[in-house]
Amino acid sequence: MAGSTYGTIFKITTWGESHGKALGVVIDGCPAGLALSEEDIQKYLNRRKPGASSITTPRKEDDTVEILSGVFEGRTTGTPISLMVRNTSQISRDYSAIAKCYRPGHADYTFDEKYGFRDYRGGGRSSGRETIGRVAAGAVACKILEQLGVKVTAYTRSIGPVTIDYEHFDRDAILNTVTAMPDRNADKKAVEFLNEARSNYDSVGGSMECMVEGLPAGIGDPVFEKLDANLAKAIMSIGAVKAVEIGDGTLVSSRLGSENNDSFRMNGEQVMKNTNHAGGILGGISDGDTVLIRAHVKPTPSIFKPQQTVNADHQEIEIQIKGRHDPIIVPRAVVVMECMTALTVLDAMLINTSARMEYLEHFYGGQ
């Protein structure tokens, strides 16, 4: 089915495969009048590009975005915004070795079972390159949110056994470390751990977090379009994510109610919580506090050790994956998490503008 469309009012449709001609996204429902340039989008795409460091693939991906429609004289017109990135460096080499092979941890087998065959070049639609469309659209969502006073920030929380130290949270480090960790000390240790795994022909898992700051209370729609439910879907839809937590997440299951409840107090005229175990969401609706989401990401399934598997002819075989693969997914997935969060929050905010009769009477003029 149609599974590549996301959102109700701010609706995006992504397309493209790893080694096809291009990848892209159509944003439908973007409010008119937003100043928007290719540079606004390019800077987000650059964050998901492989870098030059030892922990990312030496592959060169020159992902240059082109705005094809929906922007006139520098502003969005309210009509669909089509964004495209041409594939330039995806040289189609000889794929005969893997065309019929089911790589462990990959979607080769399940795509074949669903569709009868698959585009086997570089993972096709199940490649990480699929996220180009998400990030291009998310860049636009982030720009709108910033103009509405909402800031979305994602970062790496842990790589293998190395976890950031929240006591020394360094926001500047996120965009300036190869791990996207907000902690330069953890970054250093993580790189060491990654290099060791890499030299063992292995890969590493990790976790990432995303904060939404400045979100007003009242966003999210019970009972199925709760803000946390939609965030869980958005983040779980990112390849390799296997768990999503809101606020204190898994910790709540071993807590007492008296420990876990966030008591309310006044801060001047503002209702606040003394703690934020809830992660900024109560009953599926934002409470005005920082929304916090955490995701756990599996290790890159492409490892260079020999692995047992089967092929499409149902023969048991041994494979040894070659090519250029990151030893960890998380650092490049951080911007994807940020973008999926932004898309989700923005859509909920747009929907919320008609939640009360008084809003409508104000907008249209009551009688």
Place this chain on the structure above:
Amino acid sequence: MAGSTYGTIFKITTWGESHGKALGVVIDGCPAGLALSEEDIQKYLNRRKPGASSITTPRKEDDTVEILSGVFEGRTTGTPISLMVRNTSQISRDYSAIAKCYRPGHADYTFDEKYGFRDYRGGGRSSGRETIGRVAAGAVACKILEQLGVKVTAYTRSIGPVTIDYEHFDRDAILNTVTAMPDRNADKKAVEFLNEARSNYDSVGGSMECMVEGLPAGIGDPVFEKLDANLAKAIMSIGAVKAVEIGDGTLVSSRLGSENNDSFRMNGEQVMKNTNHAGGILGGISDGDTVLIRAHVKPTPSIFKPQQTVNADHQEIEIQIKGRHDPIIVPRAVVVMECMTALTVLDAMLINTSARMEYLEHFYGGQ
């Protein structure tokens, strides 16, 4: 916005508040020809009713379902199935004490912020009674799935510090213990722990799991309608759930790729995985193995200890909640998890029937 509708082909719309006249659900898109009686649904509703044991509320909820439409001569007609449960024991007592109070851990504040006011009787729409509609619809989904060879089973995994022993997994115990644990020993310990918490005027968190057995490979639609993404949304939309895991979940973030990849092998003519860290889903599509979902549930926010909070007039106050409240949410939420999982899986299966041209040619007769 309209947040009470779930599903694309098998679409449900729930309605009703804790202390309103009734609660219910409309199931739209149920395939025609399913044998269906009120008893099929009632047995699921009975699983979420409070029981007589010490760990559930002594409240009596006589939740009797009535089929109002969509079933004729014992079979579904393909038209909307309306199911209703009248509220009979929700005596509207004096709510003046809590009408303007924001209870910690509850959605009182966020509903007020979103809608301008709220139905404060018993939590209104944010009450656990909201799940009656989910369970009634889920019972129908489960019946269809069983006829298609798919079995959905949820159970309590942990209560506070007490976790089930998978070595002695006892499926019969799920419906025959007050905790819904598949382990009678753990059940006993958990009840002790709960009684202690209860006597301290406190409540307890826990976790639950759901298995989907017999699901064919190929179900789920990349990239936003992935099976795991929709399951995450479905389960996170249940009140009090704060984390959702698929397969090994949070564990993957500290693993190596060589540990986490599930290698493939042949089992006769059938492709199988040697392990199931992935939880039966690869690239968002079912792989034929058991799908496993885990959810972490916060402690009941209604505790009997005094708590600091504020009211709608923005005064800081102390409240002491009274009434009848379970000390734990999980055992009664297990059937809700089972139902939300069934609804999600069934909808994905219905969508999948048009995934390939060969399916359509077979269905309509090709040229």
Place this chain on the structure above:
Amino acid sequence: MAGSTYGTIFKITTWGESHGKALGVVIDGCPAGLALSEEDIQKYLNRRKPGASSITTPRKEDDTVEILSGVFEGRTTGTPISLMVRNTSQISRDYSAIAKCYRPGHADYTFDEKYGFRDYRGGGRSSGRETIGRVAAGAVACKILEQLGVKVTAYTRSIGPVTIDYEHFDRDAILNTVTAMPDRNADKKAVEFLNEARSNYDSVGGSMECMVEGLPAGIGDPVFEKLDANLAKAIMSIGAVKAVEIGDGTLVSSRLGSENNDSFRMNGEQVMKNTNHAGGILGGISDGDTVLIRAHVKPTPSIFKPQQTVNADHQEIEIQIKGRHDPIIVPRAVVVMECMTALTVLDAMLINTSARMEYLEHFYGGQ
């Protein structure tokens, strides 16, 4: 599939069959804070009830609506509003004569082909009683629109050869004639024509129109959610409607451009059109003028003359329909047209509140 849900933000789901236990609708996404009583809805339902006159069925339908959820202390809460009408006078008589018969002009055959069987009592879901849910929901939409300054008015335009005289349009007559014609003279002639057809055991077609007055310019979303496109769907979905026109409708196909274009002029500070051939919609977006929709409705298919047909056993038979049937559909369908129009216009207005960045910056406070 799920075909009983309509709308994006103001979303309704109708359910129920002619001779089932009840019929109803769930309204999801109604803005919070609307004063709403059962009387508000009942007065619309009463307009579709059969009356005592010769042109409507002598059937007694005591359609009393009950609000089951979503209204608290006289105001909508923003949560789903469940409305139900119990079937009380639908005595299930002996249907064996028609259970297997395919009545000409009815949906008996197509329901059997689609679903494999059908609820044959009184037309089941394809009965005109299905519109109870539409009208109950539409009554709420109309009330909201009125508070926003938008007035929706439908009426009978023609019955057989008798057409209203627009020169003597009498708005008061709509609710005070048995034909719902805004012209008492035409009403009188139409009744005569109907009585004649009735005495010949025949039925009569007719047409109806709906005006939307006070709608601001800017409503409707190109290119598939154009206001006229959605109105066409809404009105064509009413049973027995076979054509829908906007503005001058079918006349435009024989016009010259110089005749059909509506030139603009200023009316004080307000842009206006000198004529309204367009029916208030340009490019799928309202232009501030009155929106005009026209629908053509086939004669009641239940006629008392003998007819040739076949049965489910594929035998050619002759049937003679008995029972209580209106000789014309239009007068009771007028309120349905009004309601479907209101639902469509309101949903488009709710969606429009996020069309521009400046709206959002005003709502959320810009940076």
Place this chain on the structure above:
Amino acid sequence: MAGSTYGTIFKITTWGESHGKALGVVIDGCPAGLALSEEDIQKYLNRRKPGASSITTPRKEDDTVEILSGVFEGRTTGTPISLMVRNTSQISRDYSAIAKCYRPGHADYTFDEKYGFRDYRGGGRSSGRETIGRVAAGAVACKILEQLGVKVTAYTRSIGPVTIDYEHFDRDAILNTVTAMPDRNADKKAVEFLNEARSNYDSVGGSMECMVEGLPAGIGDPVFEKLDANLAKAIMSIGAVKAVEIGDGTLVSSRLGSENNDSFRMNGEQVMKNTNHAGGILGGISDGDTVLIRAHVKPTPSIFKPQQTVNADHQEIEIQIKGRHDPIIVPRAVVVMECMTALTVLDAMLINTSARMEYLEHFYGGQ
């Protein structure tokens, strides 16, 4: 809002403006395994291109389609198909004369009212070039339908006062006359009429029809997703269409029931109707007969006579439109009607594959 997405299972999203960089469509939910080439699509696009005859604009539009994703080794993969047409001949000339002018019959005013400003070059998104995406997607839908035995054929029915003679319906003429009329005699007369109007600086309205042959009974979903309701929306969403009829359409409103009912008979083992006043749809579900839809299209609003209007500064002005404009819309809109019909019918057919339990048990294997 997001108004550029159409369809539930076979879902398309169109984008692009008249004078932007490109136009296109993303098809999401196309069944896997369809043989598809650019030539399959190009031949439909060529039908909407302006030709060399006197009745179409002398504008050269070299609309060459490129498949950017979703097709691998000549077959659809089940993932999104992105199709793009670069704008090559849309030279941006000096638009200062019309940038602020509201042309009568165009959407200039309403776009400004909705979005605050507009892309004024060549009509922007409200240009007829918007239909490129519809046609490209419709070409794919038509190819699938043909493989399932369903044939969709649209043609011009009338131009001004000239209507085709059904007695001499000449299917070959549709693609071989400049008017797309299935009647060479009418074509000749219509061209004369058009040339006369053209020499008077005027334009002409017309009507078109679409037949769906070979559609099995049972397609369409009551009560809001009825086949006729969705066709009405699909066709009314085409720019300049002001009325949509199904079967005998407007004629039914002046008929008697005994005239309008289609009686059933047997044709061998097949249930048939003796007549087809209903246009192949009963109760919103296909009845196995030919589906017939008729649309009335207004004259091209761009005429070369001087017209009164206002500008964005709210001054009353006179304009005289220049440039290259067809004197009639219909002949080039015929393929658009064919494509919108195909998209609607195909989507309903895909949805129908899960309408009965027996279908599902057959597909998944029952228990």
